[in-house]
Amino acid sequence: MKAPVRVAVTGAAGQIGYSLLFRIASGDMLGKDQPVILQLLEITPALEAVGGVVMELEDCAFPLLAGVTISDKAEEAFKDADYAMLVGARPRGPGMERKDLLEANAAIFSAQGKALNDAASRDVRVLVVGNPANTNALIAQKNAPDINPGQFTAMTRLDHNRALAQLAGKVGVHTTDITRMTIWGNHSATQYPDISHTLIKGEAAAGKVDRGWYENEFISTVQQRGAAIIKARGASSAASAASSAIDHMRTWALGTADGDWTSMGIPSDGSYGITEGLIYSFPVTCKNGQYEIVQGLEVDSFSREKMQATENELVGERDAVKHLLP
Numbered sequence: 414m415k416a417p418v419r420v421a422v423t424g425a426a427g428q429i430g431y432s433l434l435f436r437i438a439s440g441d442m443l444g445k446d447q448p449v450i451l452q453l454l455e456i457t458p459a460l461e462a463v464g465g466v467v468m469e470l471e472d473c474a475f476p477l478l479a480g481v482t483i484s485d486k487a488e489e490a491f492k493d494a495d496y497a498m499l500v501g502a503r504p505r506g507p508g509m510e511r512k513d514l515l516e517a518n519a520a521i522f523s524a525q526g527k528a529l530n531d532a533a534s535r536d537v538r539v540l541v542v543g544n545p546a547n548t549n550a551l552i553a554q555k556n557a558p559d560i561n562p563g564q565f566t567a568m569t570r571l572d573h574n575r576a577l578a579q580l581a582g583k584v585g586v587h588t589t590d591i592t593r594m595t596i597w598g599n600h601s602a603t604q605y606p607d608i609s610h611t612l613i614k615g616e617a618a619a620g621k622v623d624r625g626w627y628e629n630e631f632i633s634t635v636q637q638r639g640a641a642i643i644k645a646r647g648a649s650s651a652a653s654a655a656s657s658a659i660d661h662m663r664t665w666a667l668g669t670a671d672g673d674w675t676s677m678g679i680p681s682d683g684s685y686g687i688t689e690g691l692i693y694s695f696p697v698t699c700k701n702g703q704y705e706i707v708q709g710l711e712v713d714s715f716s717r718e719k720m721q722a723t724e725n726e727l728v729g730e731r732d733a734v735k736h737l738l739p
């Protein structure tokens with residue numbers, strides 16, 4: 414049996430937490446041979462509620478769950494963490510854009526960046542889910558100068574999975590028939606879901622759908638899916654967000670399939686002309702716990718314009734939180 418790894422989860426009493434914790438503990442994230450210790454962080458008034466969730470975790474008798482801790486202190490929850498899933502933050506309501514949460518949530522991520530810097534494993538892999546996820550990841554990263562900046566990532570896997578589902582539904586195939594989907598940019602309404610390089614059963618996806626559908630329906634449906642769920646459910650996506658967080662970490666740790674790639678919000682190294690340092694979603698392959706940007710993809714003028722629009726939005730968000738970026 415492998416030694417247990419430590420997975421810190423913030424916002425553990427929230428809606429996403431309620432779905433996420435059980436999937437991590439059952440081995441969906443890191444494999445059915447990898448024991449895990451969960452280190453849960455919540456604000457003080459929610460500690461009793463987390464206690465209830467922990468009772469339920471115990472009652473599942475998960476073979477891989479090697480321990481659970483609860484704390485309202487970030488340094489305790491992040492102590493020696495190998496993985497940190499930063500979910501705890503305010504969600505948006507109807508009529509809001511995710512960046513409207515910047516002011517409410519940004520302070521959380523500067524404090525948690527510092528706490529990760531002080532307490533987590535030097536190899537900690539960080540996923541930011543709390544919105545606006547890309548800019549919150551930037552804030553946490555900049556407040557953790559002793560941790561490799563590349564270990565801070567933001568979740569666009571939900572957008573990636575949504576794009577797979579929309580395309581599969583349109584063409585009448587299963588999502589598993591589709592490879593090389595790409596989400597570029599911000600987890601926001603400016604994101605660019607790009608099928609220019611996507612394959613369906615090994616053939617170009619662009620040849621199988623009408624260009625008008627792609628430009629006028631597919632892109633906006635994926636961009637607006639979070640808002641559509643809030644409108645229908647009265648609360649933002651939770652189980653699908655948790656599932657995508659599991660996918661993001663599993664792919665990062667265990668790798669992408671040969672010939673395929675995924676989408677992750679990662680610090681730009683300047684690839685594709687994107688401003689260095691922004692947490693921008695790129696197509697990436699993963700192997701041995703490392704990700705690498707897929708290079709050499711052709712970018713036409715339609716794509717370039719969309720990639721720049723979402724880049725511009727991220728530059729604006731970064732500038733709005735300058736005071737939190739040491």
Ligand SMILES: NC(=O)C1=CN([C@@H]2O[C@H](COP(=O)(O)OP(=O)(O)OC[C@H]3O[C@@H](n4cnc5c(N)ncnc54)[C@H](O)[C@@H]3O)[C@@H](O)[C@H]2O)C=CC1
Binds near residue numbers: 425427459500654
């Ligand atoms: N990146 C993505 O694709 C997605 C991101 N989200 C975002 O995830 C976040 C969480 O969503 P839900 O679970 O639905 O919200 P929720 O309100 O149900 O839960 C959030 C939890 O975080 C806790 N919390 C607040 N401040 C905290 C802090 N400083 N430390 C630790 N815990 C703290 C709250 O007490 C609450 O229990 C929201 O910002 C939401 O917008 C949601 C869906 C998808």
Ligand SMILES: O=C([O-])CC(=O)C(=O)O
Binds near residue numbers: 511638639
């Ligand atoms: O839309 C929201 O506010 C929640 C979220 O990020 C998503 O579902 O993509």
